Amino acid sequence: SxxxxxxxxxxxxxxxxxxxxxxxxxxGKAVLVSPxxxxxxxxxxxxxxxxxxETMFQLAYLEFTAPRLDTVVFxxxxxxxxxxxxxxxLSPDQAFSDTIQVTLSSHHVRARPLTPELFDKEVSAQxxxxxxxxxFANAGDFTFVLVGNVDTVAIKPLVETYLxxxxxxxxxxxxxxxxxxxxxxxxxxxxxxxxxxxANTRLVFTGACTYTPQDRFIxxxxxxxxxxxxxxxxxxxxxxxxxxSVGGSCQREPRQQYAIQVGFGSSPENADVLTKATxxxxxxxxxxxxPQADVDKVKEEILRSREVEVKTNAYWLGNxxxxxxxxxxxxxxxxxxxxxxRGLTPAMIQAAAKKYFNTxxxxxxxxLPETAPKGKQ
Numbered sequence: 001s002x003x004x005x006x007x008x009x010x011x012x013x014x015x016x017x018x019x020x021x022x023x024x025x026x027x028g029k030a031v032l033v034s035p036x037x038x039x040x041x042x043x044x045x046x047x048x049x050x051x052x053x054e055t056m057f058q059l060a061y062l063e064f065t066a067p068r069l070d071t072v073v074f075x076x077x078x079x080x081x082x083x084x085x086x087x088x089x090l091s092p093d094q095a096f097s098d099t100i101q102v103t104l105s106s107h108h109v110r111a112r113p114l115t116p117e118l119f120d121k122e123v124s125a126q127x128x129x130x131x132x133x134x135x136f137a138n139a140g141d142f143t144f145v146l147v148g149n150v151d152t153v154a155i156k157p158l159v160e161t162y163l164x165x166x167x168x169x170x171x172x173x174x175x176x177x178x179x180x181x182x183x184x185x186x187x188x189x190x191x192x193x194x195x196x197x198x199a200n201t202r203l204v205f206t207g208a209c210t211y212t213p214q215d216r217f218i219x220x221x222x223x224x225x226x227x228x229x230x231x232x233x234x235x236x237x238x239x240x241x242x243x244x245s246v247g248g249s250c251q252r253e254p255r256q257q258y259a260i261q262v263g264f265g266s267s268p269e270n271a272d273v274l275t276k277a278t279x280x281x282x283x284x285x286x287x288x289x290x291p292q293a294d295v296d297k298v299k300e301e302i303l304r305s306r307e308v309e310v311k312t313n314a315y316w317l318g319n320x321x322x323x324x325x326x327x328x329x330x331x332x333x334x335x336x337x338x339x340x341x342r343g344l345t346p347a348m349i350q351a352a353a354k355k356y357f358n359t360x361x362x363x364x365x366x367x368l369p370e371t372a373p374k375g376k377q
Contacts, residue, residue, distance in 0.1 A: 001127040005135075006035040008128045011077060012070035014062040019073065026055070033059035035136070039110075040175035040253040042135045043142065050149050057162035064136045064166050067129065074125040081123075085116045092194035096367040099191050100202060103363060104259075108180045140168035143324055147317045177254035182206040187363040192370045199271040200367040202263045203278060205357055209250035209258035213332050216250050217340055222352040223248040223260060225290065225298050229281050230262070238277060240270045248356070252326055260356055268368050275364065285353035289346030298349075302341050 013019040030049035033056055036042065044063055048056035088094050098113035105111030112118060144163055146155070209215060223246045230244035241264040248260035266274050309315040319333050 001122065001124050002037060002131045004123050005128040005132040006037050008074055008077070008125060009067045009069065009132050010034060011073045012068040014059065014068055015066040018070060029055055031055045031059065033063060035063050037135055053155065054158055057158045061162040061166065064139055067132055069125060069129045071125055081119050082116045085114060085119060089115065092367060095193045096191055096200060096365065099189055100365050103187060103189055104182050104204060105180045106183050110178065110180060137167060138169040138171045139166035140170060141172050143321065145317055145321045147313045147320065175253040183363065184361060186360065190366045190368060192368050194369050195371055196369055197268060199266050199268045201266065201271050201275060202261060202365040203362060205260045205362045207258060207358055207361060209256050211250055211252040211256045211326065213328060214340065218348055218352045219248050219250055219258065219356060221298050221302065221344055222349055222356060224301055225294060225349060230278065233277055233281055234264055234274055238274065240274050241266045258356060271366050279359065282353065282357045282359065286350065286357065289350045292346060295344055295346050295349060299341050299344055303338065
């Protein structure tokens, strides 16, 4: 019910307006506000054109003070969910994703795959409403971040009218660790689903991290270099895959931990070969510092990406919010970050590879067709 609370309440509309009536009221306006309730955070996402910014503030105010439950619409959602979730279970890719989710959570109750039975049994409109009201009953510990084409003088009265008047109960909270922990050691799961002659492989490395700007940057540098190496080795040299990907992050709550995912598609018979090639690349990164020329390419790529990122509202919105929540200096998003990039060394990447690519603690997942021999890949 908590996981679906924000979606259920959005379908209900706001105040005296149903979702349909609200849509009519907002016709011609470029504005959207949506609530969210996640594992460690609740909040609002919104956007508008400069001329419709007061409407955005009004909607934000109503999301806190006048949520509206529409039980008729909820029943329609329940029927739609039953069909969609039944079809979901037929997808090999979804089964693969569910296997990864369940395994990496050590079968925690919150990581159960969503089924028609689970939705029918555990999602209650009234409970969703109660949870939503509880989460948004107190705006006192919310931080509002506004980025974009905004006149800070003109916006001040709107902040005072629609945000300063929100309820404040004095309650201050922090995310609670509910005990979702990744398994230790080397874990392997092979799933046979579908009939297409293709394989999907995912390697996931997890462990503790230190949530600092420097450590997050070095993790980004490591995954940037690893992506280049994978492209060169798996795709260009071995010709075994067309979609190698690497992504990694260090999260702050509910505890500081990282995850790096390496994924690639291939033919079923090449799944093992490409896994060994990937682990060999990792071993080489850990064995000795990478050439300075490769480090320079990583710097150039990150700085080039930043040139694009800093021109977007999304970059500033996400990073200002995250740094504020972590108590970090916002000045670190400016020239200081570029200086950090320029200070990257081969030894830093080697140390990061040793820390984050722990081959004694990772999980490997492989999706194979049902027609493949059970004992072979």
